[in-house]
Amino acid sequence: MTQEDAAKCSVNVIVDDLMQSGYSYELTESVGENFDPQFDPQLTPSEMLKLGVFGGKYMTDCQGEFPDEWFKKARFSAGDRDPSINLFEVDASKPLSYWREKGWIHDDDPRGWFQWYCRYYMGRRHEDDKRQIQRWRNMRRHIAQLKKNCKRGDLLCRPRQRQALLHWAYDSRVM
Numbered sequence: 001m002t003q004e005d006a007a008k009c010s011v012n013v014i015v016d017d018l019m020q021s022g023y024s025y026e027l028t029e030s031v032g033e034n035f036d037p038q039f040d041p042q043l044t045p046s047e048m049l050k051l052g053v054f055g056g057k058y059m060t061d062c063q064g065e066f067p068d069e070w071f072k073k074a075r076f077s078a079g080d081r082d083p084s085i086n087l088f089e090v091d092a093s094k095p096l097s098y099w100r101e102k103g104w105i106h107d108d109d110p111r112g113w114f115q116w117y118c119r120y121y122m123g124r125r126h127e128d129d130k131r132q133i134q135r136w137r138n139m140r141r142h143i144a145q146l147k148k149n150c151k152r153g154d155l156l157c158r159p160r161q162r163q164a165l166l167h168w169a170y171d172s173r174v175m
Contacts, residue, residue: 017062027123039133041169045118049074055081092163139168
């Protein structure tokens with residue numbers, strides 16, 4: 001898609017949820033297409049939500065921003081974050097405050113990497129793309145550790161590491 005074509009089909013999204021109000025961005029690419037060649041996630045945001053991520057509490061207040069289909073079979077917690085909702089039934093998350101302290105949160109995506117990924121998947125392209133894609137690529141070290149220490153298909157081996165990979169759109173069930 002050329003820049004001219006993107007401008008013709010761009011859509012403006014206005015965000016109003018508990019963490020962002022008045023923020024807007026443009027979708028300039030087709031949904032799920034035209035990713036950076038360095039970025040090839042194994043799972044879509046919808047697949048991740050269905051499998052169980054972030055203790056079932058991620059994005060419970062911002063569903064209007066994304067397709068309804070993503071949330072039909074999403075595994076959400078009715079109360080507080082619940083690690084048993086995660087695919088590997090373990091807690092593999094640091095609190096958002098930790099990510100903020102490290103400087104890993106961009107103001108435009110106050111929920112972090114997964115929010116960036118959801119918006120990127122929908123077609124937003126952003127100044128933070130290269131950094132976020134590099135962070136995603138850095139998670140590959142965990143794949144190497146799984147392959148070194150676990151038999152293929154042994155999903156009980158290193159469940160916390162597997163859940164962390166899932167949070168970054170890697171599917172350790174096939175490793």
